[in-house]
Amino acid sequence: MSPKRFLSGINPSSSKGLHLGNYLGAVQQHVAFQAQGECYYFIADLHSLNSIFDPREVADNTFNTYLDFLALGLDPDKCVFYIESDIPAIPQIQTILNNCVTVSEMNRMHAYKDKLAKGADAEAINMGLFNYPVLMAADILAFRADAVPVGRDQQQHVEICREMAHTFNLRYGDVLKEPEVLIKADVAAVIGTDGERKMSKSLGNDITIFADEQTIRQQIFATVTDRNRVHPTDPGDPDKNVLFSYMKFLGYDETKRRDYEDRYRRGAVGDVEIKKEFFAHYLAYFADQRAKRAELAARPDDIRAMMQANAVKANAVADQTLADVRRAVGLD
Numbered sequence: 001m002s003p004k005r006f007l008s009g010i011n012p013s014s015s016k017g018l019h020l021g022n023y024l025g026a027v028q029q030h031v032a033f034q035a036q037g038e039c040y041y042f043i044a045d046l047h048s049l050n051s052i053f054d055p056r057e058v059a060d061n062t063f064n065t066y067l068d069f070l071a072l073g074l075d076p077d078k079c080v081f082y083i084e085s086d087i088p089a090i091p092q093i094q095t096i097l098n099n100c101v102t103v104s105e106m107n108r109m110h111a112y113k114d115k116l117a118k119g120a121d122a123e124a125i126n127m128g129l130f131n132y133p134v135l136m137a138a139d140i141l142a143f144r145a146d147a148v149p150v151g152r153d154q155q156q157h158v159e160i161c162r163e164m165a166h167t168f169n170l171r172y173g174d175v176l177k178e179p180e181v182l183i184k185a186d187v188a189a190v191i192g193t194d195g196e197r198k199m200s201k202s203l204g205n206d207i208t209i210f211a212d213e214q215t216i217r218q219q220i221f222a223t224v225t226d227r228n229r230v231h232p233t234d235p236g237d238p239d240k241n242v243l244f245s246y247m248k249f250l251g252y253d254e255t256k257r258r259d260y261e262d263r264y265r266r267g268a269v270g271d272v273e274i275k276k277e278f279f280a281h282y283l284a285y286f287a288d289q290r291a292k293r294a295e296l297a298a299r300p301d302d303i304r305a306m307m308q309a310n311a312v313k314a315n316a317v318a319d320q321t322l323a324d325v326r327r328a329v330g331l332d
């Protein structure tokens with residue numbers, strides 16, 4: 001039996017780079033899967049075009065996000081790690097998949113509905129955003145991925161991708177692979193520093209991984225903790241202080257954490273002390289990756305060569321799928 005094929009990507013839509021939610025919900029799993037199967041990972045730069053209109057920013061974000069991933073442990077000796085726009089078969093497959101999904105199904109997609117909920121004018125939403133689940137389906141199906149590890153917010157997109165593959169196969173024969181979605185329950189939706197909503201680059205409730213120390217300090221110190229607690233001597237609820245959950249996720253010493261939680265309940269520790277402690281732990285936890293990131297950033301030519309070599313490997317797979325798809329639909 002051939003090894004399981006994992007595939008996942010990230011939209012480089014933020015100049016701040018990867019945040020803790022991306023790391024826990026996605027990247028950590030991506031790194032682990034490198035030892036378990038064949039992995040295809042990529043920077044979804046075509047996706048970023050629906051929100052970033054400054055060409056310099058598109059290019060910089062793409063390059064910087066690639067570095068972030070490498071620094072966090074993606075290893076091109078163990079996976080194929082490419083840039084989406086280097087794979088011409090993807091948009092070609094997208095064009096064909098457009099015929100495998102209805103407008104009413106697309107109207108139910110979160111990315112689009114979230115934009116509407118945030119007050120966007122439906123008439124002004126661009127087709128790139130509306131149609132991006134189809135591009136995402138092409139990303140996945142071009143590589144005949146078995147499994148797609150993502151956070152919960154991407155589940156619906158992987159499900160509609162399965163439906164598109166199913167519709168295609170019913171029409172044309174067994175050509176595409178229906179992928180399964182892989183979501184790690186405890187980190188499926190990491191809460192942001194507002195203590196309420198999913199951590200997200202666009203909400204500004206994120207803690208970045210590679211920003212300068214001062215920025216990270218500000219992000220951590222801006223965390224909203226138990227709102228009912230006005231003075232450090234007021235009893236607090238550790239479940240309402242999201243920093244304790246971050247400590248858990250990032251391997252902070254359990255005995256020390258329980259002690260802090262206990263003191264928090266009794267009103268025997270201030271929020272500032274906890275924030276300081278977590279800030280120090282955070283920098284120590286990511287110290288090696290931050291050093292590696294700086295080292296990689298000093299070798300841009302090597303990185304570009306790596307992108308090209310990986311694109312060659314990725315194209316070999318995606319071109320084969322495209323050839324099969326073209327034949328199936330009658331384009332040959």
Ligand code: TYM
Nearest residue numbers: 008009010011021022025026044136150151188189190199
């Ligand atoms: P994106 O760029 O928004 O996020 C990248 C990955 O990080 C996960 N994630 C989170 N997980 C847990 N808690 C959070 N607070 C959190 N925030 C983000 C996301 O679920 C995702 O796994 N459309 C995708 C990128 C994409 C893709 C693909 C993914 C394009 N094509 C094909 C998989 C397969 C996106 O915008 O993810």
